[in-house]
Amino acid sequence: MKNMIKNSSTAYQGYKIRRQNKPDDLLTDSNFGTPLGEYMRCFWQPVSLASQVTRLPKKIKIFNEDLVIFRDGKNQIGLMQLHCAHRGASLEFGVTQEAGGIKCCYHGIHFDVTGEIIEIPSEPDGGKRVMGRFCQPAYPTIERDGLIFAYFGNPDTIPEFEEWDSFSKENKTELVAFSNIYPCNWLQVIENIADQMHTATLHQPMSLYDGELPGEVDFDSFTLPSFSGIPVLDYHAVRDNTAMAFVAGRRMSEKLVWWRINECILPNLSHHAYLYEKGNARRVFHRVHMARWYVPIDNENSIIFGWRMFGPSIDPDNMGNMEQVGHDSIDFLGGQVAGSRTHKERQMLPGDFEAIVGQGEIASRIDEHRLSGDKGVVLFRKILSQALLNENIPLLASMMHLDPSNFFRSYSQNSILNIQSFSDGTKDRENIEAIGKKIIAIMASAPSAEPQRTDFVKAELEKLET
Ligand code: FES
Ligand SMILES: [Fe+2]
Known part of the structure; x- marks a missing residue:
């Protein structure tokens, strides 16, 4: 049978035209250290509904960073990297404290919402010797009309909240x-x-x-x-x-x-x-x-x-x-x-x-x-x-x-x-x-x-x- 199928440069080109499936990394990659990641981190960014931030720590991910967010007994918001700076236990299983901050479940290090150590109960001096030497990496937050905003950028240059x-x-x-x-x-x-x-x-x-x-x-x-x-x-x-x-x-x-x-x-x-x-x-x-x-x-x-x-x-x-x-x-x-x-x-x-x-x-x-x-x-x-x-x-x-x-x-x-x-x-x-x-x-x-x-x-x- 004679081939009657249409043949032109735009008909039935499935074989010849391949999708390249190449993302534009400059505009799409927000990981730490990339141009987009660094730029976005210069602005206050919403990270959670305020209603979802409670005394029970919540694991979230923003900019491909594993984080934990919680509200302590003083109604302060904590937003920290997920893994404890001591030996990596997840702070999702930490216990928020009535007096402020969170205690890691593994060895009980008590961090305040800034990530600074308040106490290390397993150390003879309560951890005084190492305080100031390490911390739980944390981010500042603002609670505003039902949203929690965080600033992920350099803490030396925290901008004003954009009041539109x-x-x-x-x-x-x-x-x-x-x-x-x-x-x-x-x-x-x-x-x-x-x-x-x-x-x-x-x-x-x-x-x-x-x-x-x-x-x-x-x-x-x-x-x-x-x-x-x-x-x-x-x-x-x-x-x-x-x-x-x-x-x-x-x-x-x-x-x-x-x-x-x-x-x-x-x-x-x-x-x-x-x-x-x-x-x-x-x-x-x-x-x-x-x-x-x-x-x-x-x-x-x-x-x-x-x-x-x-x-x-x-x-x-x-x-x-x-x-x-x-x-x-x-x-x-x-x-x-x-x-x-x-x-x-x-x-x-x-x-x-x-x-x-x-x-x-x-x-x-x-x-x-x-x-x-x-x-x-x-x-x-x-x-x-x-x-x-x-x-x-x-x-x-x-x-x-x-x-x-x-x-x-x-x-x-x-x-x-x-x-x-x-x-x-x-x-x-x-x-x-x-x-x-x-x-x-x-x-x-x-x-x-x-x-x-x-x-x-x-x-x-x-x-x-x-
Ligand atoms: S792993 Fe968190 S206190 Fe040890
Ligand atoms: Fe639309």
């Missing part, structure tokens, strides 16, 4: 802590925020089905209706290239355009504008409903820690559900965590979790074929690379923390403004992009102190309407 304006608790805003576990490298999880294009497909799953929709699939809880259509995307490196602001503009009606700005901030923090926005009413400078840190457990596993913001000024439509916000759980859009869905259910209705984890344990960037909508991902990788290679002085962690009162001001927002549509669709999209750039310029020129900053931004945004 988005963490404000004004107007009865509550910060509710959560963690979401992702069995893959941290980078592909944060890159999902830089990939603003996927909302038009992954979060409109009905669009993937042609013909009859499968009845057993609950599309509604996996769909963001107001995110349909291809947005006008734009990308801005902001605050001396220390963050990328991603602008997605969408025409919602003849009169209304919605600009949504999310941010990825070096090294591993993101800010998200209110997700439940319907875009059907004017709303000016509506702020962040979530902050998330993407923390490597090791190179093949990561954990998101974050705060969901609740309150009348953040969630005016009362769409959130605080009860669903917690350990490996979140209250918006299906497919954010592994959950209890069957494999078939996850195949029929995948979410962010499936799209991210499905890329593999460490996604192979060399095998990508990037498209125009991937510009945000490319630019985030670029500023991260510059930071890791010390190519841009403001990206040094020490520089980012120089002026905390001025620096930590978020661009993230939803703004829905009265902007009359052009009859020419191309011209309309150009106008949406041009106004998006003006919004970024307004944010860049806004004063840093509140309430002047918010007042300024709102007034300037209103001017755009005229």
